Structure formats: structure tokens, C-alpha cells
Amino acid sequence: MEEHRVELTVNGERISSATKPEESLLKFLRRNDFTEVKCGCEKGECGTCTVIINKKTVKSCIMLALQTNGKEIWTAKGLEKQELGRRLQESFVNTGAIQCGFCTPGMIITAKNYLDQNPLPDKEEIKKAISGNLCRCTGYKKIVDAIYAVAVENQK
Amino acid sequence: MSEFKVVGKPMPRDDAWAKVRGDLKYADDFSLPGMLYAKVLRSKYPAAKIISINISKAEQLEGVRAVLTAKDVPHNETVTRFGQSLEVGKGFEGLYRVLADKKVRFMGEAAALVAADTEEIAEEALDLIEVEYEPLPGVFDPIEAMKPGAYLVGEKNTNIIGEFGCGQGDIERGFAEADIIIEDTYKVPFVDHAYLETEGGIAWIDDYGVINIRVGSQVIEHFRDVADVLGLPHNKVRYIGTMMGGGFGGKEDITVETYLALLTWKTKKPVRLVYTREESILCHSKRHPFVMRYKVGARKDGKLNALDAELISDAGAYPYLSPWVTLYATVNAAGPYCIANVRVKSYCVLTNNTFTSANRGFGAPQPNVVYESLMDELAEKLNIDPLEIRRINCLTTGKALSTTGQIFKTHVALPEVAEKAWAALGEPTEFKDENKKIGRGLAIGLMSYGRMTFLHDSSRSFVKLESDGSVLIRSGIPDLGGGQVSLLCQIAAEELGVPMSRIKIYYSDTALTPLAGTTTATRQTYMSGNATLKAAREIRKRVINKAAELLNVNPDKLDIINEKVIVNYDQSQYLPLVKVIKACNTAGIELFYVAQFNAPFTITPDLSNIRGMTFPDFTFGAQAVEVAVDTETGQVEVLKLTTCYDVGKAINPLSVEGQMEGGSIYGMGYALMEEVIMEKGITMTPSYAEYIIPTAADVPEVKAILVESGGGLGPYGAKGIGEPACSIIAPAILNAIYDAVGVRIKNLPATPEKIIRALKKDFFKK
């Protein structure tokens, strides 16, 4: 079996680990204990495995681990290290945007990256921005409210 | 007690931080050293005879640790239960086959299990298992399956596995006296729960030979069923329930647990099994399709005076909970209306489709689609406003359910909820696009919370005050995302005057926590809420009595607030809670208590003519929508959505709103886009690209209106909301579509094509 190494930084920490050519970034990250990256469909159709790679959101189930060699990845766990990330977490918790919580890591990563680039969206824009992340519990309202609340803070 | 301190306040959930940080370990996030990976071999045919299974090649593959087939399962044929420990009659305990044996009943039925060193090896081993099938014709339509001489799905001589009836009055006379009669047949499809977390778990054998199963399950009481399959004493199987990534009824039946137990038992190693999305859609239970023939009669003034309903549910390949679901539908068939003459007959039928079982709503949403559509048809024909006709006919406090005659002793918030939901739509949306027509729809409904009373339901909870004033709760309650666990903390915090941060709860572990019963039937707020309330109040009493002694005041003058026992007429007089606890400990007064709460018990009714109480209580609600229908493409956009329920008391408004908002969208998907399409038993929609659920871009802003009558049987007068929240929206949307373009959809989902076929009949003729 052909083995390769991937070297990348995840949440600011250097990771170097073996992988196989066909291993998805999702499987690779989960194998390396980043279990906050969730596996919902493995076809890029639910968004629970969303991570940020070089400032872009990516569904990690539809990217080869090897393609991320040398890149900078952020998962939901890394959000605590960033001011906007912490504010989003706070807002999700206080707004009641979390029910079963399984979509939350992907959802909040998507929101973080979106607000980084669009600090002052309205609710309709937020809905579009998270339309690649499915949620079955909340009906999205409190998720949109939580993200919007942070956007409103941004105006101050 | 004085006014609430914690209850009724919007509360960030106990589990929210772990979830938002990604720290929470769901079933698939947990590993053990030396763990094996399991895969399931699934039947390629919906109906076939298994001639032979050859596993020798798979066994020889390096890294394969076990390959199991039906013959390796000690008790392969058992019965499905859902946690009940009492006899409820054979009618409800259908055959449950762990691994397919001789006859395959549905496509994707498990035929063999593999455990191997890696997932890849396990998958490769599946390809090496040789199964020789002899395909059989099968039957895929419940109506066909009911006919004499139909293909027999199981081993019995009929496919009908449940037959129920109820009603009152004289149906013939009722129709004779009606000024108007409407007769129609409605159909609803298979629906998937589509929770983001697929079914999964891990099992291991501990030092003492106990099989531990860490799994996302709504029913940890299944430890008994797993033990029975292996022929072990019940105390040799332990369930450790994880927080679930959504349940909605789909994790109510056994999913991976038995497979895990068998494989870990065989290999003596930890084993993990997690379904792929395809597997989940293909092989776990679905919501029941129903064929519903209705006939309703009313007088000119709009008063209903006759309803005759025949309900036929597709149970799929195995009974599971189908008889129960059908029974729920039967009792719900006449909706929240007073009708003097009612007859309901229902059948539950096996087919070679994927098996159906619990799905949020449990038999309430299906008939609701019909009776609420028919109410609007009547309203139109009699030229009465949709809200008015519901006012004229709806149940009120003290009235009786028209199907079973169960009397509503608790508050019935009708027509109040309907008026509020309807009014909340506000001014009609202005629209410029001439191809889009605006329409509005209203629907009301009821759904039980708590299990059927003849199941003699009960729940237990352990509450303890630690010597430092922190609180420990132990409850078997599983949490599927609704905040069930956090709710118990809130109740204890309220009663014992300590902040949420000082409360720790251990939940969902059959070895450590008193069994709280299943997180199903919208029962946990009611059942485990009351059990926890009872336990907490017992501790509270003991603390207050001791404090009264020390302060030398009358106990009823004392309250516990912010960890102080305070004299309520003189706040300067108090004792720190910790001090009182010390005094109790010194005096040998126990500050822990296990309480059991029992629901009302009734005897099993005559199922052919169900009368009297079958449920502890019901939740009443109404939903209204405004839609825009594209008259050229048939696309429907929901512009406004309001939902109003009498929740009795919202213990945590954030969670209650969450259920109402989420339930609305769950139901909106049912109305507009969701269908597990099966062609001759083959699932055509095994992915999120084919089984589509609403995205954030598809949803309107849901307006949730909470009515708090305080009239519920739960703690502080709370009612259950989880399932009722999703059970009414579909017909509201259908009514709105009709209002917009005059098309009455009688076959969910209301896809653009169905609407266009009705609008452009002449085009589709050619």
C-alpha cells in the first residue's frame, strides 16, 4: 500500500502524519483526533465536515488529505483562539442555536469565514451563506439570529 | 413557592458549550485501543430466498477477525419492543430478525456482519461474501398486500399485522342528516428522519464479561433486547447512551447495537460500527406512508356531523412499531373536532418496502393532512371563513375526543391558538411578479404527549445535594438534541435554589442511572421532569425542615434562593445552604432521593373499538402560512410561517421555541420536497442529493407564539411539544397552495410538477 505524509497546520499547530492517496481530509482529520469535524454524508451534501483552508471554506469529505499538504486549516475547535470565533460561540449558545449540535461545528466555521469577509450582512445574506450546511433540528431561525447578532455587534 | 427563579427563563443549554466547542463526543467520535471496524452485508433484493451464504473467502482475508451470519446469532428471531417491561399483547410485538435467514424481506436487510482491523478490510471482506439468492416477486403496495392471495411478506398467512377501530354515534344517520358530504382519498409518502448524525456506536467487553455498548439511542432499555438476542442475563449488557446528533424517532428501534454486541462477543475486542448515509437512508426505519379514505358530512351552518375514515399504513418488511403508529393515527383520525358520528377503521400492512416505524409525530401528521384539507374544502363549499369553521367545530375544555370519547379534563386552548397563529400572519405580502400568486393557509391539530396509558409508563430520577452545596442528578434520560438533559438540571436548580453551573447530571447509562424510560412519545418533560421534580422537592423539604429547626421558624416561611435558606418575610434572616447541609449530614438526614413518577394506568382497550382514556393528555396547536406559487413552474415559496401551541409552561423558552421552529421546517419539508422514493422496494433516493430536506435558503422566518395555560400534566403545568410541533404544518401549506392557485394537492409532497399538472391539464393531456 502506497503511503504518503501530509504536513499541514491545524488550528495553528503543525501536524505531520501518514495518509493514503485516496484518504479524504475528513477521515484524515478524524483519525488525528479532530473529531469536531463531523461526518454526515461523505458526498459534500450536508456541510457538517466544513473546515477553513487558507481562508476558504471547504467540505473536507470531498478533498484529498494530500491536496492540503502545506496548507493552513482551521476547525471548529480552533475558533476559541480567535476573537470572532469566541463571539460566535457565545452567540450560538445564548441564542439557543444549538440543539443536537451535530451541524454546529460546520455551521459555525462557515459563519466565521463568512463574517470575516462580510462583517455586516443582513439575515437573507446569512441564509444564503449557510445554505451549504444542513440542519435538521432548528429550522435555521436561531442559527441565523445568532450569526446576525454578531454582525450587529460588528456595526458598533 | 414564590415566583420562578430559573424556570421560564431562556437558558443556554447545559450541553451547548461542549457542542459549540466541538468537544462533545458523539457515538462515532469515541475510540478504544485495538478497536475493530464493523460492516454489514446487505441484501441486494427486496424479496428473495437465500439459497446459501459462503463466507470462507471473507474469513481468509488478512485482518478479518469475524464474519457472522444468522446461524451465529444465538436468538436470531426475537420481538420488537420499545422499552416496555409489561405484557401488552402479541398484537404489538412483531417478529424482529437480527440477520436475514432463509427469506429476505427488504432491500438492504442485514445478511452478514464483518469485523476487521480496518474499515477498508471490512469493506473488502463484504465483497468476498458469496450470497446465492433466488429472487421472489414480493409485494410493494399495501392495498395489493391486503388482497387475498397476495404475496406473503412474512411467514404468517396474512400481511395484515394490525387492525384497529373506534368511533361513536350512528355514522349512517350522520351522513343522512348532512347537507354536504365530501369524500376523498389522500396519500402520504415514506419520509426519512435525515438527522445529520447517522446511526453508530462502539461496544466492548469489560473485565467482568459485561458487554458495554456506547451508542446514540433514544431507548437505552434495549439493553434487555440485546441480552435476549445473545441469551445473556439482562445485567450482562450495559448501554451508555451518548448525546445524539438528532433522533426524531429513527433511533428508537435498535440500530447498530445488536450487531456490535454480537461482534464484540465473538472477537472479545472493542468494535465500532457507524452507518454510511446511504446505509442510513436504505436500512433504518421510515415514516409510514398512509392511504387515507375519508368521508365527512356537515350541516349548512358548518357543523360537522359525520366522519368516516379508513386508514391503511405501509409497515414495510417488519412490524417494528407500525401497529403503535397506526393506533395513534386511528385515535387522531378525527382531529380536534367535536363530531357526533364517527367511524374509524385502520389497517397496518406488511410489504417488501424498507420497514417503517417511529418518526416525529408517530401517526399524528398523516391524518392531520387529510382532515385539515377537508375542513378547508368544507369551508369553501359552505362559504365560511377557514378560521370560523374551525371555531364552530373545535374541541374545548371538558369536551371529549370524537374517536375514543376520552374527556379533556385539562385546558384545551382552542380556538385560541388558531386565532393567534392566523392573526400573526399580519398584512399580506405585496408582490410585483405577475407569475406568482399569493395564498394563505391555516391548520390546527392535536397530538398526545406521554405514552399510551395502558403501557403503564413510569420514570425515575436520582437527586443528591453534595456537602459543598453542588447538586448531582442521575437519570437514564437520553438526549436527542431537544435539551431533555438540561431540562432536568433546570428543575433541580429551581427547587434547590442553586445556579445551573452548580448542577451535574449523569444521564443515559443503564449501569449508573435509574431508568427514565424512552426519549420518545414527547414524554420526557412530562415523565422525567416530574420524577426529577418529585426527587428535588423531597430533598428541598428535608433541607427546609432542618433549617426551620435551626432558625426556629415555620418551614412554610422558608425558601431556598441563591444557595441560601431564607426567611421569606425577612431576607436578613437566612442560613447558607452549605450550613444546613452540614447540619443534615450531622443529624444523619439523607440528602439524596430516587423518585419514581407514574403516568395514569389504564387497561389495554378493545382494539376493534377503542374507548375511553388512551393517552394522559394532548397538546393543541395551530400553524398558518403564506405562500407564493409560481403559476408557470409550480414552485412554491413559503413567505411567512407562524406556529402557535399551548405548551402549558415553557420551562426553557429557548428550547420550546427551538422545537416549534425546527418542527415547522421538518413539516415544511414533508409538505413540499421530502420523499423516500421506492420503486418495487428499491430506494431511489439514497443520498442527501436525492432525498432533499430544506436548506437555510428555503426557509421563511418562523414566528413562534407560545401560549402558556399552565394546564399541562408536566412540571409547573408544562405540556410536551417535540412531536406536536411538526404535525400540523403540512396541511396549512396545502391549504395555502389551494388558496393561491386553486389546486388541491392530495398526495404529498406538493412538488412543482404535481401543481403544474393540475394547473395545465390540457398540456399534459397530449
Next chain:
Amino acid sequence: MKKVEIEFTINDKKRKLSVKPNDLLINIIRNDLYLTGSKYGCGIGECGTCTVLLNSEPVLSCLTLAITVDGKEITTIEGLDRGDELHPLQKAFLKNGAVQCGFCTPGMILTATALLKENPNPTEDEIREYMRGNLCRCTGYNQIITAIKSCENKLKTS
């Protein structure tokens, strides 16, 4: 440090591993193969709890370099029973109450199997002599000796 590929048989299963030249056998057995029956007691060969059989000879795995077992056969406590059938010595230890805290038991039993292989019916003195490298703090050794004695001539069969 560069890793070396070694291949050996443990409890009748072939295993391939890449190990560092200074890896100790006890760590490989416990941490890489998850065979935690072999215990780590002192790390300097004073207590015998880490005893395993290397080509049927008892060795202290805390003093053995992993690379040296390349091509050899190892037996740990997990390899003694035959499925549900316990090894005669294991039975004897249970029967005679030779197990208290149980931490020395794996090493004890493996050493004892080696003893009875060399000397099917040893005298009590011979047993004490042979077993002296295995410390026990609970039992005072008596029931252990009795257990081993009760197995004389039983191992030929197994």
C-alpha cells in the same frame, strides 16, 4: 531515530512492527499491541511482573530490547488459555486462592509454566528457588506455591 522493521510471532499470531532500536519489549507489547496483561512493575528487572516467554524461556520484557525478538516467538498471559478453556496453572491459581491483587499473577504464571516445562514435578524448594525473581506483596507466596505444586505432571498434555 530511524525505525527498524521486525517480524515475530506473539501468542501464535504473526506480527510486523517497525520499532526504534531502543524500544523496550514491554512497551511494544503494552502500547503497540495492547496486550496489557504483562505488567510494568519496576522497570529494572527487580519484580518479575513483566515476565513473558521468549521461545519458551521466561524473560523480563522491561530489560529486553524489542529489536532482539525479531524472528522469535513470544507468549504473554493472554496467550495461555485455549479460548474459554483456562490453562491448568490459571485454574490452579484460582482454585488455591493464589490471586489477590492480581498484579504479579501474569508474571508468576508464565514463570511457573517455564518451570513445569523444565521440571514437571518440582519440590516445594525447587519452586521457591525458581520463582524467586517474581515478587508478590499480598499472598506471602504460600498459596502460589501450592497452586504450582498442584499442577505437577499436568502440563505435559498442554
Next chain:
Amino acid sequence: MNQFKYISPKTKDEVLEILKEENIRACLVAGCTNVLPNIRDKKIVSKVLVNISDIEELKGISKEQDKICIGPLTTIAELINSEVILKEGKGLHQAAEQFADPIVRNSATVGGNLVDASPAADMAVPLLALDAILKIESVERKRDVRLKDFFIGPEKTILQEDEMITGIEFESSNINKNGYFIKLGLRKAMAIAVASIAVNLEVRENKIARIRIAMGSVAPTPIRLTVIEEFLKNNEVNDGLIEEAINKVHEEVDPISDIRASEEYRRYVSGILFKRAFEKLTL
């Protein structure tokens, strides 16, 4: 046993060499949005996975005098952010905005969407209406292929095993500036088109001077509706004309029934989509 290899070349020429070398064994991986699902479904087995996602020379959008050049590795998100595309190929821009969902748009590439050759391909439809030309290269030869000659069946193209798309071009012209795209899906995001249309139109003194009509999900491949194009050319724009055209659309499309819609509905709605796109461009 399913054995994969992985190579990550740095330049286009290296890729072409690898394609020559490995031929059918090679599987180019760019956005990877379909490759991994196909590996999971065993539709792709034991291939040499050639990662081309880091090859800068195959990325980016540029305007060279009278033509627009799009690198095949340009992501859908990059199209959305491109002023050039917005100005020179509005239909393509609209299609990009409706493509899958915001996250997938960061990975998926224009070239990838074309070579997958799905009948529903959201990029193919507007590019057909822009009459795009594909630059195709192998070590041996270079050739230019019109997109409308590129697709030969569902998931089938004329691309040879040793070839790759190295550029996508369309002319900067009045007709291309005046385009419109409509996608009809069953939900607002992550939708696969039930039917889609792109129309590019140039009107001179109220006569149709040039018109191109392309549709997705109404035939085995994304198609150009050349019969109607011919019919409409040099005609005056009026309601009667549109009515007649709609009927011709019904005849020219060749849809199938699947889980998303029936053949009849697709046929019917094709006419509606045409009418709407056409009106958008003429009003």
C-alpha cells in the same frame, strides 16, 4: 485490492507527461468534489490520482483583446468574484451564483464541471450559449474544440485519455454581453437542475441578429437548441414569435423521467424557461 497512487505535478507540462505515461490509469483531481464520492462508490478504482489543484498556470480569468480566457482550474467562486465575467458573460456569472452551494463553489472548478459531463452541468449551459471554445492539449498535439462538439453522452466527452482541457475561451461581443441564465431546481441551494437554460441574444433594429440557446437536464447532454436558433434568426421580436418558439422548444428538447421530474414536465417547463430568459433579454 483497490490500490491508488498519488502524484502532485507542479506544471501543466508535467501533467501532460503523466497523462501520456499513465493514460487510462490516470485520474485528474482538481476540486475533487466528485472524485471522492466516486471512489467511495467504487466508480473510480485503482487509479493514479493526479493532483492538479496547485497548478497556477491553469487558473485565473483574463481578457485578451477580443476574447475572455478562463483557466480550467478557476473555481466557481472565482467566477462570481470576477468583474470580467459579470461584464462579458453575465449568464455564466448567474449560473455560478446558483451553482451547488457557497462552500462547494470554493472547491469546484469550471474545467471539472465540464469534464464530468453531467446532463445537468451548470457551467456547461451558459458556456454553450457563449459558444465557448475549449483548448485541449496532450503531449502530441493541441486542438481547439467547440463546447457544443465536446459532449457525446451522459458523462461522456470527446476528451482522449492523454488529453486535458488547458483553457476555456469565449469572444468578447455584444451577443455574449447580453445573456441570461435560469436554473429550475427543487430547492434554493444544493439543487441539481430539473431543467436549466442560458440564452445569449443580439438584437438589431428590433430584429434578432444573433441568438444562442442552451439547455441542461433536458437531453443526454447539455445541448444547444439550434433548430429554434435558426427559426428565430432575423425575425421581429413579438408575442406571436415567442409562442411559436415555445412550441418548437417542446419539440427540440429530448428529456427523460427521473426522481426529480417526468419527461413531460421537463418538456413543458423548457418552454417556460425559454420564454422567461428571452423576455428578460428583450424587455
